[in-house]
Amino acid sequence: MFKAKHRLTENSFNRTRKLPFSVLLTYFLNLTKGSYQQELDNFFAVIQSNPAPTQVVTKSALTQARKHLSHTAFINLNHQVVNDYYTDHPALKTWKGFRLCAIDGSKLRLPNEPDIIETFGVHTGRESQKDCSLALASVYYDVLNHIPASILFMPQNETVQQPIWNPLCPTIYPCLIEATMHSGYIVCIRQKNSPFVCEPNQ
Template identity: 40%
Template sequence: MHSTEFLENHRKKSTDFTRNRTLTFPCLISFMLNALNGSIQAELVRFFNVIDDNYLSTKSVSTAAFCKARMKLSHQAFVELNDDLVQEFYETATIDKWQGHRLLAVDGSVTQLPISNELLEHFGKARPHAAMPHVRLSQLYDVKNNITLDLQVESHSTGEREMALKHLNKTQTGDLVVYDRGYPAVWFYKYHRLKNVDFCMRIVKSSNVVKAFLESGKYSDVVDFPCIEKSLRRCRKDKISTESLRLRLVRVDLPSGEPEVLVSSLTDLQAYPTALFANLYHQRWGVEEDYKVLKSRLNIENYSSISVEGILQDLHAKLLTKNLAASAMHDAKRKIKKPKKNRLYDYKINFAFAINQLKDNIVRFTMKLADLELYELLISKISKSLSVIRPNRKFVRQDRRNKTNKYPMNYKRMC
């Protein structure tokens, strides 16, 4: 953040951030990482109070000055910072894995945008009669370590499978990626094979291959998936192999008695017994919970701009803030005291509390105002805020698509 090279790579013009301003390039990035949810002016006052370590700073930056400054900044700055954080995390942390695999999940989500002609033209809307623009998100998420490796932001008309294809650039050999039922396609499976990445997906029961599997009464079988119709055309277009694939089908009976079918590249029946797959697919729910953190805890739909670049800045900045909180939680796990044997449930660190404790402290760290002592104190505090893990809880998902704008641009929170 403080290097000249990073500044030159992520400013819009060579003359940007060259004058001696109060809101410098590092200040601007640090300010946007501080989980902005209130009015910009109130957040600016709070930010400089932290910078000056004072109850009320004498420095003054207007909302207009912030808006002008952010127009000089590319959202790719936050993307690169997140890439650096993810790389450093996996190089230094002792991560949790599933059967030796880094367990990743991909899922998409749609979020509501502020009313703006620019946003409506660029991102589109969810339904023809919708009044407000919407954006489609897709993330590649490590369900065991709470880290988002990649976030894709596209127009609402972009397909989730195409967005998921871009995520494969952030995977590595030996990864295992779990998907919901909207993703299966033979051409999509082939791209995983090209990357040496394993997968497990929920598949619809309407195809002939799946129907034959269910009729057989088996709970696991390795079958051939021919490359036909749309997949054949896509493979020819992308100049990849059109040969059939041998993949594994696994039947999982739901509590209701209805079977669901998973397709996977994990064809070794001894290394991956059928009994593992129900829990494997269930762990995909972690990415759904992460969207809840982003939407309900960090309020990513509470935007601070009505421009395309401003929206991208807000989304990638809050994602980076979330990943910083996840990294802090990973450190805090080392300090958790061993629970008493008579406890009924296991406990985990409270994610919302970790994000809360990063507010303002993230400014102190990124602006080099704090030392290791404050970090150790922060980690110790986070490690003491635990929430109970209650297994096998289920709730009916609410349909929030028809709700009105939760965060109107003209009525920002003051705190």
Template identity: 40%
Template sequence: MSNDNFKSRSKDGSKGAFTRVRKLPFEHLIVSMLTMGNSSLQREMDKFIREAHGREFNIRGITKSAFSQSRKQLKPEAFLELNELVCNEFYEGAPYLGYNNHRVLGLDGSRLLLPNSEDIAQGFGTVGYGPNADVQRSLATVSFLYDVGNYLTLDAQVAAQGGSEKSLLYKHLEKVKAGDLLLMDRGYPSKALLGILAGKGIEFCVRMKEDWWLQVNSFAQSNAVDSEVVFEPSDKDRKEYGAQYPEMKQKVKCRLVKVLLDNGLTEILCTSLLDTQKYPLADFKEVYHLRWGIEEGFKMFKSRVNIEAFTGKSAVSVKQDIYAKAMMMSLCAAFAFPIEQKVKAEYAANKDLKHPQKINRTTAYANTKAVAISMFLKSKIKQAIAAFDDIVYNTREIVRPNRKNPRNHRPKQQHYMNYKHI
């Protein structure tokens, strides 16, 4: 964070930004935004100053107005750069989990309700909202590229509500490497996309709608459970994507498989994993189920991290909050990985344990925030990691297999920024 080149890249271009050491230096600004809670902005700043300076009581070291002025000069993409650094360090140093030597990635998106403000309305637009769509509100579509086995958010993209998750997918592709296995739901596939992925050497497994393409519909109506087909991007696809993705293949050999779900329904998957010996049909139910990891990631992001409790009312602050929280989720996953593996190894070695256990990821995230100031601003890295490990290791939950609870659909409470938590 103290790297001059990183600091220079993170400025928004304002003259003199972060050139003088003030009450809230660049590194302190970054860490304060990473550790920001859901209380009021001033209370959060008082708490941060107390912890950063080792005081016993809260002090008014910086006002919320000064913080807001300072954050205006920070590019939201600074947190994406930090997130990339966290992910790269993890993959270089950890024996990360995957499938058949593939890193397994998931794609998904979600909608966020934004605060009411003129700046946000200009940046994200407004749409009709509510049961009768009679209230104008600003919404954002956020998309994650997520390592479903290791819980890292490799990339986050944000657009106004009019932006589709499929369009954001193409922005994620530069973070996907040849040999990765990309899991996608029914809204994503297109013949152009399959051609682009094949050209880049990216493996894929995507759920298909039975009535979209003739080959898929024919396969759905047949008795076959595993079949090879060839898809060809249309002339329109080649004209639209050919210049940007010259590697797009004109013919893509794919494998269609049928998977019987526990509820008796059959889903159709389209995959580039053609080797039936290396990738048997029996594997695909479990492989595609790994995509549920990104659903859990969004549950953490929206319900535990409570991303919609934004810390500002500008379009820039919205992106800063989203990218900062995504980065903290990745940092939490990297810190928690060795503890999770230790817990699994202990269960495998102890035959007296009735059920496996797992770490509590909400506790892990809370303690990532708790140690961040000591780690990044006081250089107490070993002490911070030791404290994190102790809490997370001793906060475990029992995994009870085959336990399923019916989903209870309830109206979402609309609290937003009306009243902040204490």
């Protein structure tokens, strides 16, 4: 069910390969620091209990397999982890019964791919830089429990015209949100899943 929901076509990951859906997803959940090939060799050495890293999958095969995996798989997994934490954690830190959260964003330079350019557009770089696509990555962060509860990517020039909690906030716990207009956000406060304040922060 999870695989069917988060693959890009009905035929993706149907054949038996060295990078099936579960293995590919597990690989990308690791914090990779080295080159693709080195990380792949080390990864398969661990999961196959090999004494020394050997080449099992090439970085080209990884690139091809990645094209069949939807980014929504990682969004779904993150929501599950966050929701389980808020549901089961016995010692949640709150501020007067509210979850205290902050939202901020950073600009990210994106790869030069046709689908990315279509969605995010092209922005003129500096004199020493090529034109590129830029995204605004907005992070919704629980500042008392140190949890990055949600992340939203949007075109860099797209100002948030609706309360940012609508696409970002998990809904299972009352929350107080603080945001700043310099990043294109709207300040809003929610109690019992209903907004009662929503105004720009001048």
